[in-house]
Amino acid sequence: MESKLSGSATNLVDQLVYPGDVVLDLSSMTNQTIKLGGGLRQDSDVISVMKAGRLRFSKPNKYWVESSQKRYVPHAEDSVLGIVVDSRSDNFLVDIKGPAIAFLPVLAFEGGTRRNIPKFEVGALLYVRVVKANPGMNPELSCTDASGKAGEFGALKEGYMFECSTGLSRMLLSSPTCPVLDTLGKKLSFEIAVGLNGRVWVNASSPSTTIIVANALINSEPLSGVQQKIMAEKLLQRVQ
């Protein structure tokens, strides 16, 4: 694709961009600090795209490129769903769908001491926060938020987990609530935990409700807002 020069990037925000596209010309902007997120690169005077996806902007000055993949690249401060694969003396080994297994220190729980180390069996599902994620190193996790409180982190009991793309996870976490969750929430009662690593956990009082919700969420990825509402309503009608 030929590069598109744009004085201000407003016409490219929320558009699909490809590697090589120029989104900002710095020579025309003076005395501004701009924060660049993933997928963007500064080449002397211009900001160009490195990764195919949608260009996003958040006030006052953050730009980044968002794309949906099946693989997850761990970043700090992400909330993810991990599966315990092994336990060592000082760490649990937790799989978070990234390139390397992550470590969850046995003391990284609210009020965690050497005396009350939790026992997780192999295959336990945890909602955890990524503390450190440097390329080449195993990521580090924690079951507390930054201030040390447990919050919602910890083991998830019962329910059903399915895997999806990172784009669907972000859509389910967006605010305002995405239409499919709205429509389903009006008729059914369920709880979900969405991991940014492409894992979603659903729990409801009856298995049929769980299955309906899980299938509706999986099917909603390629649909627009209105289509999601229609799909969810059709699914609910078929069941009731």
Add this chain to the structure above:
Amino acid sequence: MEQRLANCVQLTVNEKQFIENALLSELRVDGRGPLEYRKLSIKFGKDDGSAEVQLGETRVMSFVSAQLVQPYKDRPNEGTLSIFTEFSPMADPSFEPGRPGESAVELGRIIDRGLRESRAIDTESLCILSAKLVWAIRIDIHILDNAGNLVDAANIAALASLLTFRRPECSLGGEDGQQVVVHPPEVREPLPLILHHLPVAVTFGFFSNENLVVLDPTYHEEAVMTGRMTATLNANGDVCAIQKPGEQGIFQHIIMHCLKLAHVKAGDITAKIKDAVEKHNNERALQKIKRRSSSVSVDVCGTTARLRGKQNQSGGGKDNSHLDQLKPKDEANFMECDATSSGQVQINKKDEGSKNFTGGPSSWYGKKDPYSECVNSDLLKAPMDSEC
């Protein structure tokens, strides 16, 4: 160790419990009933004998090829059948390239047993020269995407490709009748394999609760289930093979129940395979006729008149035999030979033909009518490849 861990999809305790709980209320995670198959679609490639089957998200491709070889010493009159499976790493992160693993070998064996023991393929028709030359049929199965139940999908793919495979026709020639001439497909229409019946594999999954049985398990159900059984049956209800690889013990009455279910499903699947193959064959036949007619720009009704007119003038037996050698069932052949042998002459004959047509059969004087009789086999034996 970490690399190996990262390769397999992890299963959570939650999933295991949920799948079994949901099955107690006869629900499966993708919304199916316990005894329902996923959506089956069969597609064919450009070559004869290549088929791709999609069962839900599972995709398998199969390709059939044939080669002339020496037969086994103890079966000098029979052709051979061999099955090769390739579990491509793109299908599943746990598949390694290189030597087939245990499940790859097991899959190949199940399909092989279903076809060989039940004598589904007529191997005696594959014999050309007893004890010297027979056709060796080779089925290559490639797994493209593993979403559970590879055995059933691979079996359907193998059957679909066997039904659409065409082998070249051979004839014996030479002074002592020992020379084999393999005719290329442009010269003689290749022949299909003779399949007496279609053995269809149906896979069942069992869980720790003894009464739970599912058909066509998905990837996650396969990881959770504690026992499996594959029954290969044909639409007549004959059991061709049963495979139960250890694991959990099953009561006899459950096994009999499963066999009855498998009979019903085998009938369904056989009908679907036959439908898809028939549609494919019809399309291929249509394509052949369309392709040849582009070389002869006529309207079809004019052909009859033209042919009869041509026969009228061709006083010599040679031309007559030339037309007779063509198989009457394939009208396209007629049109082409007219174009090649008579060239421009045919355009003039069109008018003459229509005039002669009013004369009716009396003008033929005992020359053979290619439409009403079978082809004279003596004329067929004359080597046609020398002419065309």
